[in-house]
Amino acid sequence: MSILSIEHISYSYEDGTKALKDVSFSVEPGEKTAFIGANGSGKSTTFLCLNGILKPQAGRILYKDKPISYSKKELLSLRSKVGIVFQEPDNQLFAASVVQEISFGLFNMKLPRCEIEKKVEAIVDYMGITPFAQKPVHLLSGGQKKQVALADILVMEPEVLLMDEPVSALDPVHTVMLHEKITELPKEGITIIVSTHDLDFALQWADKIVVFHQGLILKSGSPEEIFMDKELLVQAELIQPKVIELYTELTERGVLRENLPVPKDFQILKNYMIEAYYAKI
Numbered sequence: 677m678s679i680l681s682i683e684h685i686s687y688s689y690e691d692g693t694k695a696l697k698d699v700s701f702s703v704e705p706g707e708k709t710a711f712i713g714a715n716g717s718g719k720s721t722t723f724l725c726l727n728g729i730l731k732p733q734a735g736r737i738l739y740k741d742k743p744i745s746y747s748k749k750e751l752l753s754l755r756s757k758v759g760i761v762f763q764e765p766d767n768q769l770f771a772a773s774v775v776q777e778i779s780f781g782l783f784n785m786k787l788p789r790c791e792i793e794k795k796v797e798a799i800v801d802y803m804g805i806t807p808f809a810q811k812p813v814h815l816l817s818g819g820q821k822k823q824v825a826l827a828d829i830l831v832m833e834p835e836v837l838l839m840d841e842p843v844s845a846l847d848p849v850h851t852v853m854l855h856e857k858i859t860e861l862p863k864e865g866i867t868i869i870v871s872t873h874d875l876d877f878a879l880q881w882a883d884k885i886v887v888f889h890q891g892l893i894l895k896s897g898s899p900e901e902i903f904m905d906k907e908l909l910v911q912a913e914l915i916q917p918k919v920i921e922l923y924t925e926l927t928e929r930g931v932l933r934e935n936l937p938v939p940k941d942f943q944i945l946k947n948y949m950i951e952a953y954y955a956k957i
């Protein structure tokens with residue numbers, strides 16, 4: 677069973693921009709998927725369709741193999757299971773204080789106050805936002821808003837998390853923290869789709885990469901399949917991660933032996949080189 681799939685969807689905005697043209701793909705439960713593609717290639721529009729905010733003019737979206745019907749009740753139910761963290765947190769945050777913001781959805785679900793307080797406290801702690809938990813949202817920095825936006829969604833315990841550019845505006849420490857969280861969450865059964873321009877992160881993190889270009893999906897596959905395909909990357913206006921470029925060159929020059937697994941980061945490549953060095957002396 678796929679948890680989320682789209683079949684032949686097309687979406688045009690009111691001004692006539694054809695943002696998606698016959699796009700199909702599916703995501704399995706617990707899978708870590710990265711959407712990559714140049715600016716304006718259709719990644720965010722796909723997110724908005726997946727969460728039911730936009731309704732495609734053609735094609736259909738299935739949640740757990742059942743097509744979504746767009747009735748008010750079903751959309752509410754879909755959005756409680758498929759949470760979206762927007763690229764711009766200001767599109768998502770509107771309550772006065774951080775704690776009120778994170779509690780809002782739980783109050784809407786009419787949970788008992790003590791349960792709400794417990795859940796909010798746990799998520800504030802998990803996301804490391806205790807130092808500014810009582811602050812008004814509009815006084816937070818861009819990166820802090822980003823953390824609150826994620827807490828806001830996580831507290832609702834979604835089954836699928838859509839994250840549009842999750843680390844833009846985050847400093848290095850919070851980038852690492854967020855990367856750790858989105859590596860941990862799938863182990864707890866949450867399916868995550870991330871839209872990112874950070875191809876090094878996509879290579880390390882994702883199980884599956886989906887390449888967007890001008891409203892089309894050019895290819896989806898494992899990080900190795902995608903990032904070793906230089907022609908595809910040129911067509912998609914993307915740049916091959918440096919670690920793969922170097923690995924390819926070292927293999928072609930015979931410095932590294934053939935058939936070593938594609939390295940996901942420079943630490944692995946360094947280990948290959950140390951091994952190659954000792955094999956030669």
Ligand SMILES: Nc1ncnc2c1ncn2[C@@H]1O[C@H](COP(=O)(O)OP(=O)(O)OP(=O)(O)O)[C@@H](O)[C@H]1O
Nearest residue numbers: 689691693695713714715716717718719720721722
């Ligand atoms: N509200 C809108 N009205 C009209 N056109 C839009 C609207 N939102 C997006 N578009 C257009 O739809 C196309 C796809 O945009 P989308 O935001 O989905 O791309 P993206 O891949 O997420 O880009 P980025 O990497 O820059 O965030 C672009 O041509 C964009 O200009």
